[in-house]
Amino acid sequence: MNSRLAGGPAGATDPLDEPVELSRLLPDTELDELVGTFAAAHDCAVVIADREGRILAQAGAASTAAAVTPIEYLGETVGSVAIDLDPPRPVVGRHMAHVIELLLHHAHARRLAGVVHEAAIASSVAELTAKNRSLEAAVDRLRAADRVKSNFLATMSHELRTPLTSVIGYSEMLLEGLAGPLAPEQRDYVNTILGKADQLLQLITSVLDMSRAEGAGGVVDVAPVAMTELVDSVVASFAPQAAKRGVRIVQEVAAVRALGDRRQIRQVVWNLVSNAVKFTADGTDVVVAVHIGPLVPVGSGTRPDLRIGIHVEVRDQGIGISRDQLAHIFEPFFQVDSSSTRVYGGTGLGLALAKAYVEAHGGRIWVDSTPGQGSTFVASFPAVAVDLRPGRSS
Ligand SMILES: Nc1ncnc2c1ncn2[C@@H]1O[C@H](COP(=O)(O)OP(=O)(O)O)[C@@H](O)[C@H]1O
Ligand SMILES: [Mg+2]
Structure with missing residues (x-):
């Protein structure tokens, strides 16, 4: 047949x-x-x-x-x-x-x-299918290039820090008079050297942190982190400079504990508070609030994540950020106004680093801002399990 x-x-x-x-x-x-x-x-x-x-x-x-x-x-x-x-x-x-x-x-x-x-x-x-395959290959190549870049940055930053510590150390020795008394003009010059070296060290440290955060692909040290103490210590380090401009830093911190890397979480809070204090108007309040909330904001992405986290919210009453700029605010080296570096200092790495750290924890960072009125940055981190029923606390 x-x-x-x-x-x-x-x-x-x-x-x-x-x-x-x-x-x-x-x-x-x-x-x-x-x-x-x-x-x-x-x-x-x-x-x-x-x-x-x-x-x-x-x-x-x-x-x-x-x-x-x-x-x-x-x-x-x-x-x-x-x-x-x-x-x-x-x-x-x-x-x-x-x-x-x-x-x-x-x-x-x-x-x-x-x-x-x-x-x-x-x-x-x-x-x-063919297109997918070539995209996958391209992504692989990009990842490899990214690893090379991160390694390069890590090595470079490390190599740059070593001589810089000597510059700083010797400048401090000169200022302390260890090489004999300095004339006022000499003192001025050495102070400038020290200031610039500090700035450079800060930049290198941020770059190193960035490349580490990108390379790590997760959080290493996970432990409960009491938020009240963490926020206290960050706020204390900004209090003098805020007071000079009549800026009050108000804390509204619930007795909750995050679950993560203390150093990284502190760095995130530090970076957000640093911006808020820097950009808020003279004589206004900066509010640092910590409370319970969803780990991932409702409506973000396709998979709603209902795990409970803590929200660190930092509000200021400053210049705000326009809609266009909001899209770029978390990119490395992005600064809304390039003259900002001259006026406010900074490197444009603070928010990028904060985002890298928050995401390494499985959390999210986002911002809500009205130009001329102020900005609210929120970072979410995993929380130590809490009993949310009324009348109970962990
Ligand atoms: N609270 C804020 N209010 C207004 N603009 C902000 C605020 N936080 C960040 N920005 C803008 O985002 C830019 C990037 O911030 P960041 O990454 O922390 O870098 P840096 O503080 O070193 O400039 C800032 O230069 C500024 O233009
Ligand atoms: Mg900053």
């Missing part, structure tokens, strides 16, 4: 080329119904067979005297209709054959449309 006729393995032939088979295109039920209706209408026996003479549907038993009409489709005989009528009426057989030919025509058209559609889908799937 021809394997193609028997519905041989798909792919062995071009589906557009496959032979027209009555049994494949017209389901048994459709043929049975047709045959039944015809036999009842004309009170006769009807038998439909395929091109090999196998019976596909029948109503009653046709005798050898039955009139046989071929079913023709696309110039081929694809089957036959046998009608047993007494007296014989060949037109009934032709009519029936015609109806089947029409049904076949429609079914075949649907099948061809389906095949073409499938082919179109298969080719776009293949195209997408």
